Amino acid sequence: AQSVSQHNHHVILSEAASLELGCNYSYGGTVNLFWYVQYPGQHLQLLLKYFSGDPLVKGIKGFEAEFIKSKFSFNLRKPSVQWSDTAEYFCAPVLTGANNLFFGTGTRLTVIP
Amino acid sequence: EPEVTQTPSHQVTQMGQEVILRCVPISNHLYFYWYRQILGQKVEFLVSFYNNEISEKSEIFDDQFSVERPDGSNFTLKIRSTKLEDSAMYFCASRGRTGVTGELFFGEGSRLTVL
Numbered sequence: 604a605q606s607v608s609q610h611n612h613h614v615i616l617s618e619a620a621s622l623e624l625g626c627n628y629s630y631g632g633t634v635n636l637f638w639y640v641q642y643p644g645q646h647l648q649l650l651l652k653y654f655s656g657d658p659l660v661k662g663i664k665g666f667e668a669e670f671i672k673s674k675f676s677f678n679l680r681k682p683s684v685q686w687s688d689t690a691e692y693f694c695a696p697v698l699t700g701a702n703n704l705f706f707g708t709g710t711r712l713t714v715i716p
Numbered sequence: 717e718p719e720v721t722q723t724p725s726h727q728v729t730q731m732g733q734e735v736i737l738r739c740v741p742i743s744n745h746l747y748f749y750w751y752r753q754i755l756g757q758k759v760e761f762l763v764s765f766y767n768n769e770i771s772e773k774s775e776i777f778d779d780q781f782s783v784e785r786p787d788g789s790n791f792t793l794k795i796r797s798t799k800l801e802d803s804a805m806y807f808c809a810s811r812g813r814t815g816v817t818g819e820l821f822f823g824e825g826s827r828l829t830v831l
Contacts (some may be wrong), residue, residue: 619822647822693759702771704820
């Protein structure tokens with residue numbers, strides 16, 4: 604069965620701290636990988652995506668993620684978080700050729716000024 | 717930048733009442749989706765729609781739910797007889813023909829409160 608696991612439910616950091624949010628998936632087949640962000644009171648927005656090629660992908664606002672195929676992981680990172688990064692972050696692997704997007708349980712990030 | 721718009725932003729209804737949530741996807745998009753997010757929980761897939769028919773639906777999307785694209789621009793979600801547990805934020809999303817599955821554009825959401 605397909606599953607997505609985001610181990611961190613709530614992460615609290617001070618500004619300028621480094622961030623890493625875990626995402627592991629269990630999908631049989633080739634996947635495309637996405638991170639979405641939901642700022643308080645707003646809609647979901649695409650943060651970054653991986654289809655193929657360089658496993659280290661860069662997204663908006665200084666975020667990056669690394670696809671490690673052997674570990675079935677696509678962890679999200681940012682070297683130095685800002686208060687404005689406070690949001691909920693959702694990992695979403697998608698099987699190539701699939702029609703729909705299924706989200707992980709999400710990780711709430713709170714950045715303290 | 718084109719965006720997905722949803723109305724109403726918030727609707728309060730009595731249990732058992734019918735509710736219609738409306739979405740206007742990005743104009744040249746062909747694939748349409750509804751998701752919901754119960755307060756404090758994850759975003760759940762409800763249904764996808766392509767070529768004027770449902771392409772996939774989740775277990776949540778039972779006979780109480782229906783979707784329609786009545787006029788070529790709107791995409792609606794109808795809940796025939798609302799239950800308390802239908803209270804959630806409902807998000808509409810769309811993607812274009814050339815967009816890879818997963819590159820969805822989401823609306824701001826419609827908050828449904830069932831009393």
